[in-house]
Amino acid sequence: MTASATSHIDIAAxxxxxxxxxxSYGGVRAVRDISLAIxxxxxxxxxxxxxxxxSTLLNLLSGLHQPDDGTIRFAGVELVGMPPHLRARHGLARTFQKIRLFKQLSVLENVLVGYxxxxxxxxxxxxxHGAAFQQERRxxxxxxxxxxEFVGLSHRASIAAGALSYGxxxxxxxxxxxxxxxxLLMVxxxxxxxxxxxVAALLLRITNLRARGITVVMVEHNMNLVMTVADRILVMDYGQFLFEGTPSEVQCHPKVISAYLGADVP
Amino acid sequence: MSETSHGADRRRLSGHSIVRSRHFRYLLAAAVIGLLPLVFTTSYWRTNLILCAINVMLAIGLDFVLGYAGQLNLGQSAFYGIGAYASTLLVTKLGIPFWAAFALGTVMAGAAGALLSLFAVRLRGHYLAIASLGFAVITYQILLNWISLTQGPLGIYAIPPPPPIALPWLPRIPFTNLANFFYLTASLALIVYFLLDQMLRSPIGETLAAIREDEISAASLGINAPKWKAFAFAASSAVAGAAGCFYAPFVGTLVPDAFFVTESFAILAMVIVGGMGTLIGPAFGAIFITLLPEVLRSIGDLRLILYGASVTLVVLFMPGGIMQAWRLVRQRLFFFAEESAT
Known part of the structure; x- marks a missing residue:
């Protein structure tokens, strides 16, 4: 189904x-008229x-909240109105800022749920449980x-996820x-x-994911990481679009500098 | 740190791999079921054995939805009643063969459970508990007041036992005696246990646990939580319905009071005392809760106080129930074995 839906879309899109x-949440306009293409x-x-x-933007993309206005097209499919579990089936995955692991399950079981x-x-x-079942489980x-192994946790596979360190x-x-x-993975x-x-190991992993063809959307405060790994950067302030461009463009853009450092725009 | 020592325990314990294998445990359970009526020959004890088998089904059924999917469902008495009344009425009023009525009664209870799960989509924790309790009260009131169908408090009498099973090359097995009836209910309980165990050892087990632990995370991984809650409710209530299908011909009479909401709490006590989130724990919890008042019968009305007190003490000091106690004992034994070996 997904294959047929994606086959006729333009490669360049x-x-x-x-x-x-x-x-908006009450009177707070958390995200205002954001447009982007990835x-x-x-x-x-x-x-x-x-x-x-x-984070609100990620929640809108993953379907945790529905937007008041706007459209989200993912691989030719309109996502607005679609519940989160169906978005996951279309190939959208995410992690959470406030960690939401299945704490009582083992590290390995947490990953197994993802299948x-x-x-x-x-x-x-x-x-x-027949042969097909055993084979699938294995x-x-x-x-x-x-x-x-990829995230460096294989030695912790059998302990409870809640017992892991924060990182x-x-x-x-x-x-x-x-x-x-x-x-598309949103982190x-x-x-x-x-x-x-x-962080250096994480940088390698994200580059590795990109090499495997996985698109990564990353919300991050660590500027070293962002500037090294990102192809394009969206800068937001007060829910609004401030600037979008390559890392070097972002670094020298006056509006971005003023938003971060509070300086007046000359 | 404690995790690694736990892992080491497991490795050392694997020396007794035969005792720990599932096949062995099922064979052991079958053997115990086979021997029990030979040990307990009075009809009083055989009646208790049958009640144990029925309650084991009710408890493991509730544990599936409560201990694994994390949905506090207090409607179990209603599903038990729906299974009992539906199968009995199908046999007595429509003349449908017992086993067909059994299948239909189980399916109807399961369907009622799936219906109740619609509440579980919006309601959580205590709110779901109250809603399911309401469902149990309504079902009880219907059984009590729909007199033209259920004969209300007068009850349905002279419910026939299941027809004898005639397998080729074997003598006919009648269910008019208590020993055979026990074999029938206990076999069904064992089969139900096996099927639930199999599902919980499949990806379904992980899916239900994921919904219990964090629904938002589960959804982000593609899990349709309402659908799986409906499944867990349906499976749980179908098991309760199946137990009800056997309860009716066992007692021979049906009155609504057998399915009053207090029954839901008794089943909940079995699950908690046994240790929810394990399947074997609630099975033992059911046996414990069923037999304790009988064992204490000699001390008269004091037994009710002792019964209540012992259940309360378990909940207070051993929230993991019998299974927690068993793990503790095993650890201690193991510790001593280790000491003497070195």
Missing amino acids: PLLQVQGLSK SSGTVFAVIGPNGAGK HTRHAIPPWQYLL RCREQAIDLL EQRLLEIARALATAPR DEPAAGLNTTE
């Missing part, structure tokens, strides 16, 4: 196209001061361990999101709680 997206296989960073609406949409087991084999476990929990969220085989502050060495 962006993977994700957002038009005039707005969302090409397939790129790393797209969203930066801005605290309260700029970055939910990808199982191909005859229904009756859920009751009587395949998922192996792939899940590979994903844990490890963030990495586990990434592994769990990757288990859904996403086309909300992946470097929070990581030390310098871990």
Whole structure:
């Protein structure tokens, strides 16, 4: 179904196209008229001061909240109005700024849940585990361990996810999101709680994901990471579009500098 | 740190791999079921055994939706009643064969459970508990007041036992005696246990646990939580319905009071005392809660106080129930074994 829906779209068209997206909570206009286009296989960073609406933007894209206005087209499909679990089936995955792991499940089980949409087991084999079932389980476990290997948590596979350190929990969220085989992965502050060495490792992993053809949307405060890894950067302030461009363009743009440093625009 | 020592425990314990294998445990359970009526020969104890088997089904059914999917459902008494009344009325009023009525009663209870799950989409925790309790009260009132169908408080009498099973090359198995009836209910309980266990050891187990732990995360991974809640409710209430289908011909009479809401709380007590979130715990919890008042019968009315007190004490000091106690004992035993070995 997904294959037929995507086959006739233009290759040059962006993977994700957002038009005039707005969302208010009471009197607070968290996101105001945001438009953006993200090409397939790129790393797209969203930066801005605290309260700029970055996380709200991710919540609108993942379907946790519905926008008041605007459209979101992902691989030729309109996402507005679609519940989060269906967006995940279309290839959209995310991590959360406030960690939302399945704390009582083991690290490995957390990743295994991510295979939910990808199982191909005859229904009756859920009751009587046959050869197809065993094979599928083995395949998922192996792939899940590979994903844990990728984020550097394979040695922690059997402990409870709640027992991981803060930084490890963030990495586990990434592994769990990757288990859904996403086309677009949204990571909300992946470097929070990581030390310098871990940030360097995270940078390599994100580059690796891009090389595998996964588009990454990243909300992040760590400017070193953003400037090194991002292909394009969206700067938001007070819920509004401030600037969008390459890292070097962003770094010398006067509006961005004033938003961050509070200087007057000359 | 404690995790690594736990892992080490597991590795060492794997020395007794035969005892720990699932096949062995199911064979052991079958053997115990086979022996029980030979040990307990009085009709009093055999009646209690049958009640245990029925309550085991009710408890593991509730545990599926409560301990795994995390939905506090207090409507179990209603599903139990729906299964009992539906199968009995189908047999007595329409003359449908018992086993067909059993299947239909189970399906109807399951469908009612799926219907109740619509509340679970919007309601959580205590609110869902109150809504499901309301459902149990309404069902009880219907059973009590729809006199033309259920004969209300007068009850339905002389419900026949299930017809004998005639397998080729074997003697006919009648269910007019308590031992055979126990074999029937206990076999069904074992089959239900096996099927629930299989589902929980499949991706379904992880899916339900994910919904219990964090619904928003679960949705972000493509899990349709309302659909899976409906599934968990349906499976749980179908099991309760199946138990009800056997309760009716076992007692021989049906009155609505057997399915009053207090029954839901008794089933909840079985799950909690046994240790929710494990399947074997609530099974033992059901046996414990069923037999405790009988064991204490000799001390008269004091037994009710003792019964209430012991359940309260378990909840207060051993929130993981029998399973928590068992793990503790096993750890201690293991510790001593280790000591003597070194």
